[in-house]
Amino acid sequence: MKHFRWFEPAAVLALSLPLLISGIAVAQSSQPGVKVPPVTKVAASREAPKAEAKAAPWALPEAVLKEMNFDAGSVSRGDIIKHDFPVENKGKGVLEITHVQPSCGCTVTQWDHTIQPGKSGVITASVNTAAFTGPIYKTISVSTNDPKMSNFQLTIKADVKTVLQVSPSENAQFGLVFTGQKEERDFTITSNDGEPFTITSVQSQDPNLQYSIESAKDHKSATFKVMLPADHPAGPIMGRFTLTTTHPKVPILNINVFGTIREPLMVIPQEVVYYGLNKSYVDEHPDDASLNKVITIAYDQNPDLEITKVSSSLPNLETSVETLQPKQRYSIKLHLKPPVKLGDFKGTVTIETNKKTITVPVRGKIF
Structure with missing residues (x-):
């Protein structure tokens, strides 16, 4: 049985109407004297609809800032400058503030991440x-999704006035100091606004450093003295002093001192190492450079260093002394003399001076 496909009446009419009109037109045109009715209206109904007016462009945001530069004027050091920059969205789309980056860590920012059309943020x-x-x-x-204001800068400027002035500076250097030496640094603290103050407490990061405070009679200035004692241990000096004051604008004042303490008698290196040596090669080349080592002794204070004796605990390690700079700099030359034994070896070189006795470890390996 044949299968028939049914069509909706409207669909059939739509498909047959053009053919019907064409047939009528042909038939009438074949009859002389018969006018062919215009079909423009029917044809027009078959034409593609005229393009509608172009769609409106995407709804875009429009960032408007009445102020992009703020001058805080004269401020006291330690003050927090806080300012709001208003941002208005005059566009039709949502304004997104995607990125805000201060120029330094001293500046903190907060902002409205999205601003609706016709609204304002900060x-x-x-x-x-x-x-x-x-x-x-x-x-x-600042970065936003406004094409015309995708990237821009805000600025804050001010003139920072120091209320409590520290002279010569809030930071001082002891520099290189040798063990046993004493050093002092004075700091003068002055109230620039004439407000009397008192230093009520001091906290020190380095407990070995000493200090004293002397206030002027009118309490408008004070002298803060930092003292490095002779028994301060060797190493870096990291002295940070936190002073608590009664000045209403400067409750906390920081003063710093830095430096390095070391022994005036230097020994380089602190250990002598003979890295893996071949026994056969050493025995056959007793004067090879790999068998020689040098220890340098230098005294950086008064030129009065004397080396009285040098000895080695290793029987085949020879020593000799060369003067590089009289009473100040010497070279201790070491030579490993064949024959040598297989395996690891350890020993010491003892250098006796008029300052102190120095012991330098020596180690190596023969394979």
């Missing part, structure tokens, strides 16, 4: 002036 910036003196200029880089 970018808040805070600058800590504790580490600055004089004019400062800080920038904040």
